[in-house]
Amino acid sequence: MLEAVDLRCERGARTLFRGLGFRLRGGELLRVTGANGTGKTSLLRIVCGLLAPAQGEVRWHGGDIRVLREEFWGRLVYIGHANAIKDDLTAAENLAVSCTLGGSSADDAQVRAALRQLGLAGCEDLPVRALSQGQRRRVALARLVPSGAVPLWVLDEPFTALDAAAVDVVQQLISGHVAGGGAVFYTTHLEASIAAAVSLCIDLDRGAG
Amino acid sequence: MKGNINWFKYSSPQTFYPLAGTLAPWFGALAAVFGAAGLYIGFFVAPTDYQQGEAYRIIFIHVPAAWMSMFLYLVMAFWAGAGLMFNTRLSGMMASALAPTGALFTFIALWTGSLWGKPMWGTYWVWDARLTSELILLFLYFGFMALQAAIDDARRADRAGAVLALVGVVNVPVIYFSVQWWNTLHQGASVSLTKAPTMAATMFAGMIVMAFGFWFYSIAVTLLRVRCIVLERERNSEWVTEYARDFR
Amino acid sequence: MLAVLRCVIRRDLLLAARRRSDVLTVLLFFVIVVSLFPLGAGPEPALLRTIAPGVIWVAALLASMLALNRLFAQDHADGTLEQMLLSATPLGLIVAAKVLAHWLVSGLPLVLMAPVLALQFDLPLPYFGVLVLSLALGTPVLSLIGAIGAALTLGVRGGGALLALLVLPLYVPVLIIGAGAVEAMASGLGAQAYLLLLAAFLVVAAAFAPWVAAVALRISVE
Known part of the structure; x- marks a missing residue:
């Protein structure tokens, strides 16, 4: 359902990658690896439509995402490097806001259940300022729980700052989503083991794979 | 169809660079010829004004400069808008190359205007509608240049500048009319340029010739400046590397 | 979508409520700037009455500009802005909602504070209505135009001063017409034409500025 053709990315005067293409179907998992500065995050931002590629295009069910715009964004969950949460709001408020913004409205009970699933029981009504780095990451990732119906997940380094237990939970969420016919596109430099029928990999160190 | 191909051929910085280099001296020469002719008409041919004496002769600089300041803003916004719409690199470079010249003419118009104001109105500055909107136009130019200078990424600088230039173009008439309305409310009809005694044909001719001189000058320096910008932005491309090697 | x-809107108001000091700072700035003018220009009541509308308007202009930095900067820093850019709701509408929330916490207090400051300037009571109305119509226009500037200067070095340079020239018509409304009433002309013009500015700005700011945001975040 997601397809990239002949992508070239330039940041500043540097070309990060060129001629990159892939095809991602429902039920598939795509992992992007590469050293720092090889353009992992840029690739993710191109795939989301935040960044325009210097050449080539990304297609969603055959249509250019820069034309589809809102129609495509409604089918996408993007969790970036930044957690997109506010220090002054509580964990539950943050999650409710990010779910609503993402178009998957979750009621209070669902929000609390999602936070508990990520191991944040007891922290729901604390201001996020009081939480640790890993706990904040969990708040951001808790958005995946009520987003099962959204077909495409794009995750930038989902496992950073997480402890082993949380990594397990997130891996289960991802493999559950893939098993249900969704597609996941993510970057990591960890060797994570996620159960999936089809698992693709793009290694930016070696060019498109 | 053939024209189409040529158009896009020259919209690439690589092909435009030598073309600009060839054209710039010619426009420079035209600017010198028209400028000299305009000054000659202004100083020697045009009659002395019976009301204002010799001091009025500054309008041969002032009026064409004011025309150019507004015209160049429109041209700049046109290029900026074209760059935003068609995503051509050269358009953005043209816009940023035009801005300093536009600001220069705006400044000249303000400066000569205040010099002319002293003998005419007895003061260097009045909050006349034209002077005030010209001053705001200068701020708009400065804002455009400052925004472009503050952004490191050339593509973002071009596109952000384009949005600002277009917003400015929409605003210029609003600013002009609101200032004019405000001005008439405050001062009543004082001495205004439009109410100057009917202009002699030679005076008008002098201003037109001078305006052409300024126009050719603008084209010449813009082309030269575009060449610098092209080299700066494309410094990592092959053709610039080769070009630099030829220089050594 | 609604x-x-x-x-x-709710989130931005909630954030402002938890960070009341930000709102108060802008309001205090407004009060202090207005209070400085009598000290600088002298305490003659006649003079103060003449300059009152202009002073209050200029101070409101500066204060609302001071608050602009906050409009997108924090959302940009913590990544929320990217989520807004990737929302299925058109970005222009989200920007409009943010501007509305921003005006409620930074513009509306200025409007409500203005009559108190007008007292300091010995402005006659009948003018208060026009002053408040002109500010109520004008300050949202400032927020809307300012949103474009804030979006363009997002994450740019020297952002604050640059924002002023970009936005203040564009504020000129609002300033002239807004302060003019009170002056026109003082000179017996009636303020209606001015207020209608301000309302027209507001309609046009509300219709277009959020979309322009949305384009600018996409450019800045790229």
Whole structure:
């Protein structure tokens, strides 16, 4: 359902990658690896439509995402490097806001259940300022729980700052989503083991794979 | 169809660079010829004004400069808008190359205007509608240049500048009319340029010739400046590397 | 879609409520700037009455500009802005919702504070209505135009001063017409034409500025 053709990315005067293409179907998992500065995050931002590629295009069910715009964004969950949460709001408020913004409205009970699933029981009504780095990451990732119906997940380094237990939970969420016919596109430099029928990999160190 | 191909051929910085280099001296020469002719008409041919004496002769600089300041803003916004719409690199470079010249003419118009104001109105500055909107136009130019200078990424600088230039173009008439309305409310009809005694044909001719001189000058320096910008932005491309090697 | 807009407005108001000091700082700035003018220009009541509308308007202009930095900067820093850019709701509407919330916490207090400051300048009571109305119509226009500037200067070095340079020239018509409304009433002309013009500015700005700011945001975040 997601397809990239002949992508070239330039940041500043540097070309990060060129001629990159892939095809991602429902039920598939795509992992992007590469050293720092090889353009992992840029690739993710191109795939989301935040960044325009210097050449080539990304297609969603055959249509250019820069034309589809809102129609495509409604089918996408993007969790970036930044957690997109506010220090002054509580964990539950943050999650409710990010779910609503993402178009998957979750009621209070669902929000609390999602936070508990990520191991944040007891922290729901604390201001996020009081939480640790890993706990904040969990708040951001808790958005995946009520987003099962959204077909495409794009995750930038989902496992950073997480402890082993949380990594397990997130891996289960991802493999559950893939098993249900969704597609996941993510970057990591960890060797994570996620159960999936089809698992693709793009290694930016070696060019498109 | 053939024209189409040529158009896009020259919209690439690589092909435009030598073309600009060839054209710039010619426009420079035209600017010198028209400028000299305009000054000659202004100083020697045009009659002395019976009301204002010799001091009025500054309008041969002032009026064409004011025309150019507004015209160049429109041209700049046109290029900026074209760059935003068609995503051509050269358009953005043209816009940023035009801005300093536009600001220069705006400044000249303000400066000569205040010099002319002293003998005419007895003061260097009045909050006349034209002077005030010209001053705001200068701020708009400065804002455009400052925004472009503050952004490191050339593509973002071009596109952000384009949005600002277009917003400015929409605003210029609003600013002009609101200032004019405000001005008439405050001062009543004082001495205004439009109410100057009917202009002699030679005076008008002098201003037109001078305006052409300024126009050719603008084209010449813009082309030269575009060449610098092209080299700066494309410094990592092959053709610039080769070009630099030829220089050594 | 409405749920998203309601959520954005509610969130911004909630954030402002938890950070009351930000709101108060802008209001205090407004009060202090206005209070400086009598000290600088002298305490003659006749003079103060003449300059009152202009002073209050200029101070409101500066204060609302001071608050602009906050409009997108924090959302940009913590990544929320990217989520807004990737929302299925058109970005222009989200921007409009944010501007509305921003005006409620930074513009509306200025409007409500203005009559108190007008007392300091010995402005006659009948003018208060026009002053408040002109500010109520004009300050949202300032927020809307300012949103474009804030979006363009997002994450740019020297952002604050640059924002002023970009936005203040564009504020000129609002300043002239807004302060003019009170002056026109003082000179017996009636303020209606001015207020209608301000309302027209507001309609046009509300219709276009959020979309321009949305384009600018996409450029800045790229």
